[in-house]
């Protein structure tokens with residue numbers, strides 16, 4: 516029995532994907548960069564010689580750190596070696612198509628000179644507008660910029676976790692206006708902004724503000740036509756987040772894939788999505804010591820392939836040091852990803868879910884609007900034969916190695932499957948791509 520939809524005033528206003536040109540561009544990005552930078556970068560995940568076990572950008576919430584001491588770190592923020600152009604060039608070389616940059620994280624410190632609070636970059640020895648430097652430099656390199664903005668603000672006296680009293684509601688009403696003002700300010704100051712990446716929206720105060728979140732989203736979109744906002748901003752009037760009470764996504768793409776990747780296409784429910792990922796296990800801001808496993812470049816490339824093969828984008832996080840330089844591990848990852856992308860990005864940009872049965876050697880992607888499927892190979896079988904099974908509506912005309920354009924022989928098997936034969940004696944030391952020219956079956 517199909518359930519009757521619950522009538523909602525502040526639920527999703529659209530079913531299915533956004534089909535305009537701005538969203539089509541977003542969908543084609545494939546690979547993105549996230550940057551977490553702020554006052555937490557000064558503490559480097561430690562305080563008085565003790566290491567914090569949580570994510571470095573959350574260190575203010577650690578019982579060891581007195582808020583009063585954290586909150587004056589703005590007086591020390593002075594990134595001597597910060598060079599936005601160098602950041603953007605590194606990102607360009609890495610092959611990312613978009614950046615998400617922390618304008619304000621949970622600690623409330625603004626990297627732009629907001630006129631709605633004193634707790635901004637203007638109060639630091641650095642003084643200059645970092646958001647502007649970043650937006651301009653990345654835009655110049657042809658990389659689209661999205662602004663990360665935390666709703667939760669530990670520094671603002673009117674922030675509330677919940678609305679339990681009349682006073683809470685009055686304070687939070689002021690906070691909502693403050694939030695709207697800051698967002699308006701960001702979009703007016705940085706008109707190149709392609710979208711907003713919201714965070715810190717999980718508390719009851721926000722969940723009880725469904726009508727406001729709805730009007731805020733519509734208002735922000737009226738300021739910048741085509742603006743892209745994921746599913747982490749809104750709540751419906753019943754307090755549901757990401758998807759409304761009827762299970763429909765609120766927002767332009769699913770923002771719930773954080774440090775995890777869907778297993779199958781069915782898991783993404785027909786929505787656009789991106790996965791944001793840390794290189795260490797967890798922690799987005801700079802930490803002196805990276806705890807746990809650090810992802811290798813091949814792992815990051817594999818995650819990129821996996822995401823694109825399931826119709827999503829993959830976003831790698833970087834946490835620069837307080838002085839504005841990147842740690843050597845991140846520089847190496849960026850460089851090596853870029854070297855791989857230089858050869859293989861055809862299989863990443865403007866690609867989509869191919870709809871072919873997944874095989875053990877790796878991931879398929881399909882070029883949007885073209886009869887081209889890519890095999891991104893991570894596991895080479897000892898036999899040297901890669902099995903493929905095209906969907907029933909396609910046949911493969913030709914298989915070629917993307918690098919060097921060598922044509923590969925194929926062998927037909929039962930049940931519509933084939934083998935693609937790798938060149939005898941050739942050893943592969945990096946993930947590689949095979950291009951399949953395909954033809955629709957009449």
Ligand code: JFZ
Pocket residue numbers: 570572573714715771773791799
């Ligand atoms: C949030 C932040 O708290 C964190 O510091 C970082 O900025 C990250 C990108 O976003 O952390 C989250 C948010 C959502 C989930 C997990 C961590 N979630 O939905 O599982």
